[in-house]
Amino acid sequence: MTSSRPFNFAxxxxxLPEPVLRQVAAEMLDxxxxxxxxxxxxxxxxxxxxxxxxxxxxxxxxxAVPANVRILFMQGGGLGENAIVPxxxxxxxxxxxxxxxxxSRKSAAEARRYADVxxxxxxxxxxxxxxxxxxxxxxxYVHVCTNETIDGVEFHELPQLANGVPLVIDVSSHVLxxxxxxxxxxxxxxxxxxxxxxxxxxxxxVRDDLLxxxxxxxxxxxxxxxxxxxxxxxxxxxxxxxxxxxLVFQWIKGLEYGGKQGLAAIEQRNIDKAALLYGALDASxxxxxxxxxxxxxxxxxxxxxxxxxxNDTFLAEAxxxxxxxxxxxxxxxxxxxxxxxxxPLEGVQAxxxxxxxxxxRHG
Amino acid sequence: MTSSRPFNFAxxxxxLPEPVLRQVAAEMLDxxxxxxxxxxxxxxxxxxxxxxxxxxxxxxxxxAVPANVRILFMQGGGLGENAIVPxxxxxxxxxxxxxxxxxSRKSAAEARRYADVxxxxxxxxxxxxxxxxxxxxxxxYVHVCTNETIDGVEFHELPQLANGVPLVIDVSSHVLxxxxxxxxxxxxxxxxxxxxxxxxxxxxxVRDDLLxxxxxxxxxxxxxxxxxxxxxxxxxxxxxxxxxxxLVFQWIKGLEYGGKQGLAAIEQRNIDKAALLYGALDASxxxxxxxxxxxxxxxxxxxxxxxxxxNDTFLAEAxxxxxxxxxxxxxxxxxxxxxxxxxPLEGVQAxxxxxxxxxxRHG
Numbered sequence: 001m002t003s004s005r006p007f008n009f010a011x012x013x014x015x016l017p018e019p020v021l022r023q024v025a026a027e028m029l030d031x032x033x034x035x036x037x038x039x040x041x042x043x044x045x046x047x048x049x050x051x052x053x054x055x056x057x058x059x060x061x062x063x064a065v066p067a068n069v070r071i072l073f074m075q076g077g078g079l080g081e082n083a084i085v086p087x088x089x090x091x092x093x094x095x096x097x098x099x100x101x102x103x104s105r106k107s108a109a110e111a112r113r114y115a116d117v118x119x120x121x122x123x124x125x126x127x128x129x130x131x132x133x134x135x136x137x138x139x140x141y142v143h144v145c146t147n148e149t150i151d152g153v154e155f156h157e158l159p160q161l162a163n164g165v166p167l168v169i170d171v172s173s174h175v176l177x178x179x180x181x182x183x184x185x186x187x188x189x190x191x192x193x194x195x196x197x198x199x200x201x202x203x204x205x206v207r208d209d210l211l212x213x214x215x216x217x218x219x220x221x222x223x224x225x226x227x228x229x230x231x232x233x234x235x236x237x238x239x240x241x242x243x244x245x246x247l248v249f250q251w252i253k254g255l256e257y258g259g260k261q262g263l264a265a266i267e268q269r270n271i272d273k274a275a276l277l278y279g280a281l282d283a284s285x286x287x288x289x290x291x292x293x294x295x296x297x298x299x300x301x302x303x304x305x306x307x308x309x310x311n312d313t314f315l316a317e318a319x320x321x322x323x324x325x326x327x328x329x330x331x332x333x334x335x336x337x338x339x340x341x342x343x344p345l346e347g348v349q350a351x352x353x354x355x356x357x358x359x360x361r362h363g
Numbered sequence: 364m365t366s367s368r369p370f371n372f373a374x375x376x377x378x379l380p381e382p383v384l385r386q387v388a389a390e391m392l393d394x395x396x397x398x399x400x401x402x403x404x405x406x407x408x409x410x411x412x413x414x415x416x417x418x419x420x421x422x423x424x425x426x427a428v429p430a431n432v433r434i435l436f437m438q439g440g441g442l443g444e445n446a447i448v449p450x451x452x453x454x455x456x457x458x459x460x461x462x463x464x465x466x467s468r469k470s471a472a473e474a475r476r477y478a479d480v481x482x483x484x485x486x487x488x489x490x491x492x493x494x495x496x497x498x499x500x501x502x503x504y505v506h507v508c509t510n511e512t513i514d515g516v517e518f519h520e521l522p523q524l525a526n527g528v529p530l531v532i533d534v535s536s537h538v539l540x541x542x543x544x545x546x547x548x549x550x551x552x553x554x555x556x557x558x559x560x561x562x563x564x565x566x567x568x569v570r571d572d573l574l575x576x577x578x579x580x581x582x583x584x585x586x587x588x589x590x591x592x593x594x595x596x597x598x599x600x601x602x603x604x605x606x607x608x609x610l611v612f613q614w615i616k617g618l619e620y621g622g623k624q625g626l627a628a629i630e631q632r633n634i635d636k637a638a639l640l641y642g643a644l645d646a647s648x649x650x651x652x653x654x655x656x657x658x659x660x661x662x663x664x665x666x667x668x669x670x671x672x673x674n675d676t677f678l679a680e681a682x683x684x685x686x687x688x689x690x691x692x693x694x695x696x697x698x699x700x701x702x703x704x705x706x707p708l709e710g711v712q713a714x715x716x717x718x719x720x721x722x723x724r725h726g
Contacts, residue, residue: 006398010405013602021391021400028388029381035369035687037384039561039607042373042688075563076584077438079598083582113580193599198402200438200563200601217476217580219446221439235442236556238563238601239376244402324398325405 007347010325011149011300011338012173012194015347020247038243043236051239052232055246062252062263063175065205066182072204073232073242076222078103078172078191081202082110085143085168085189087218089210090115094139096165100129100155100295101148102331103170108143114215115140128292129153140213141166141186147174147297149194150329152289152336154297158184166210174299175203176252177341178267186210192241194299195341197248201241252341266341273339273348274298280352286359304334310362311335321354370710373688374512374663374701375536375557378710383610401606406599414602415595418609425615425626428568429545435567436595436605439585441466441535441554444565445473448506448531448552450581452573453478457502459528463492463518463658464511465694466533471506477578478503491655492516503576504529504549510537510660512557513692515652515699517660521547529573537662538566539615540704541630549573555604557662558704560611564604615704629704636702636711637661643715649722667697673725674698684717 008015031038034047041048056071065071076084085107086095095115097108099122111117120142121130135142146155146169154174158181161167166186175190187206193199204224211225220226221235257265258272278296281289281303289296289303305311311334318326328334339348371378394401397410404411419434428434439447448470449458458478460471462485474480483505484493498505509518509532517537521544524530529549538553550569556562567587574588583589584598620628621635641659644652644666652659652666668674674697681689691697702711 005392008399008403010399010403010408013402013404013406013599015403016400018392021402025388025391028384028391029368035685036371036373037379039384040371040373040376040378042376043562045373045688075438075440075443077598080438080582080584083584087582110583113582191599193602198601198603199406199599200604219443219450219476220473221443221446235440236376236554236562238561238604239556240561240603241563241601322398325408 006322006324007343007350008324009337009339009343009351011329011336012191013199014194014338014340015342016197016244017248017251017342020244020251023247024244039240041239043233043239048239051243051246052237055242055249058246058249058253059203062249063180064182068208069182069205070208070211070228072206072224072227073237074202074204074222074227075200075235075238076202077199078170078189078202079106080222081170081189081204082107083113084218084222085187086111086114087222088214088224089166089168089187090140090215091213092215094118094136095141095143096120096133096135096139097143098130098133099123100145100153101151103148103150103172104143104145107145107170111143123153127151127153127290129155129295133159135161135163135165137163137165139165141168143168143170145170147171147299149173149300149338150302150332152291152297152300152302153295154299156295160184166207174297176263176266177270177299179263192245194338197244198241201238201245269345270298270339270341273343273345274301276345276348276352277301277337277339280355284355284359286363287355299340300336300338302328302332302334302336308334313362314358317358318354321350323351323354369685369687370706370713371687372700372702372706372714374692374699375554375703376562377557377701377703378705379560379607380611380614380705383607383614386610387607402603404602406596406602411602414606414609415600418605418612421609421612421616422566425539425612426543427545431571432545432568433571433574433591435569435587435590436600437565437567437585437590438563438598438601439565440562441533441552441565442469443585444533444552444567445470446476447581447585448550449474449477450585451577451587452529452531452550453503453578454576455578457481457499458504458506459483459496459498459502460506461493461496462486463508463516464514466511466513466535467506467508470508470533474506486516490516490653492518492658496522498524498526498528500526500528502528504531506531506533508533510534510662512536512663512701513665513695515654515660515663515665516658517662519658523547529570537660539626539629540633540662542626555608557701560607561604564601564608632708633661633702633704636706636708637664639708639711639715640664640700640702643718647718647722649726650718662703663699663701665691665695665697665699671697676725677721680721681717684713686714686717
């Protein structure tokens with residue numbers, strides 16, 4: 001499937017599957033003969049009820065979420081969850097955070113409002129996930145960001161915590177790009193705007209036994225037990241974002257690639273896309289990615305031009321070639337290609353082709 | 364302008380202007396030649412920056428928001444704000460709440476997590492806003508819900524608080540239906556899903572001098588001072604909802620009615636719609652609205668069939684006649700017609716015509 005649109009490497013909000021956008025446009029004035037846009041539907045009506053139910057069912061199926069893990073669709077965003085998680089799980093006690101980049105560092109800072117936070121390990125400037133973690137057996141939970149959007153660092157295997165403390169994972173920027181080993185997870189959360197849909201929806205996957213621990217100062221709208229007891233309808237959920245997410249889930253279920261289907265297909269495609277881009281970076285003396293190969297992200301690939309004076313030219317020429325939003329995060333500099341689920345292999349091929357051409361002309 | 368779509372009286376999410384939906388559909392794959400849907404744009408890019416800037420400017424112009432009042436676009440919803448307001452303004456001290464229905468009662472309950480809450484007055488079952496308020500001079504603020512969606516009660520004039528305590532108003536379900544007298548307001552907030560756009564966006568209008576009072580347990584993402592200092596971009600805002608809201612603001616600016624334009628036109632149309640519907644209810648012995656005429660809502664019109672056994676028939680026949688979502692809230696029963704900004708006069712005329720016909724056949 002080829003597209004006439006440019007390839008958009010934005011880190012989130014990010015590119016979405018074109019068939020999903022076409023369907024959203026087609027259904028904008030009248031969803032399934034209801035006479036309403038999904039934006040206009042009461043969240044308590046049977047039409048939206050069916051949308052929510054299908055979205056949850058498909059998400060549960062795609063990620064093989066076990067029955068004892070509740071799926072919540074909430075408002076508040078990934079950054080909001082940095083506070084909402086400790087409000088719900090810390091009990092005002094101890095929280096251990098593994099810092100692997102900007103997002104886990106933010107999470108640690110926010111959790112300090114509610115808990116005794118200890119940095120169990122810190123990646124510093126090493127670009128490699130540390131293996132030696134100082135964990136406390138009496139911690140309420142251990143927080144890990146399993147894909148750092150800014151730093152391009154990803155866990156390719158979840159830690160197995162020997163002490164039985166629940167593991168909390170922030171999966172915002174790689175959810176649905178690969179399976180999750182639920183046997184190692186107490187809670188997972190993520191904003192929607194990378195791999196799922198529009199900004200404004202947050203997903204929380206929480207194990208039953210972790211409900212009911214919220215601090216009294218936790219707002220009702222963000223209390224997992226309350227939200228779970230009301231099937232994500234305690235307050236008005238972000239209905240339109242849930243609808244778009246549901247279409248994305250359907251799109252993943254139907255995706256075929258490399259003889260695989262669904263999540264296995266999208267994972268294989270992500271592996272191939274990442275291999276192609278990192279391979280090109282490593283083969284070049286002109287570009288550089290500094291992340292240790294053991295923990296390079298399949299989703300976010302930051303890279304530097306060794307001659308930084310060429311940055312602006314690179315971005316301008318890339319845009320002219322239909323390759324958008326490649327500027328790196330201001331804290332890191334250089335470039336960043338975010339190659340989420342909806343980025344086709346052709347997009348990465350086009351980027352690599354452009355990079356090689358650019359190097360040939362400027363190297 | 365007539366529409367081929369049914370008329371949707373849902374209480375929120377609610378009907379939106381058809382021209383806005385058509386524009387959203389048309390721009391879904393390529394906003395203004397950017398090659399991206401608004402859903403796919405980085406919130407830090409210049410394209411979304413221009414959307415946010417225009418939305419804020421138009422909203423400020425429509426409501427004549429003074430320069431010392433900041434406009435924030437946030438996540439979290441109206442119910443979330445019931446906690447976020449006291450986290451930001453109460454300082455852990457006293458909060459006085461005027462209870463005029465279900466929403467202000469919820470606000471009072473939520474604020475108790477953070478403050479010493481006193482019910483300054485309670486409408487009880489009187490269907491009339493009480494005039495005798497027990498206010499404390501040392502309260503951090505006074506909370507009023509200026510339109511009660513469930514109960515159909517609206518303030519047609521904001522109270523002038525003699526004691527100088529800031530007035531907080533929950534305008535979720537009538538914002539942009541009429542002007543706001545900012546000289547009497549410290550903070551106004553509202554969810555978007557009634558008069559503005561998709562659920563998942565919350566607007567906060569806060570006077571400069573009320574910033575910087577947040578409790579330490581207030582999450583950064585919900586701290587008004589932090590959000591204001593970052594122009595609503597501390598975290599990823601609900602970008603697509605802001606875009607739709609911006610189109611709605613443009614639609615209101617261009618609306619002409621009764622020789623008026625913009626907010627004055629929409630207010631006049633709302634006055635006429637409400638007069639038509641309440642007039643029909645009062646002229647009938649078959650239907651009944653119990654709210655005192657001094658405080659009947661222009662937006663939400665709950666009414667009862669005196670013979671409740673006809674409720675299901677009424678709803679079924681109304682739906683067949685293209686009049687959707689008229690079922691009343693479960694706590695009130697009967698019917699409710701929400702006639703927000705986007706409901707044309709023709710929709711209310713069609714409803715009144717149907718009601719009269721139904722009465723003729725069943726009365």
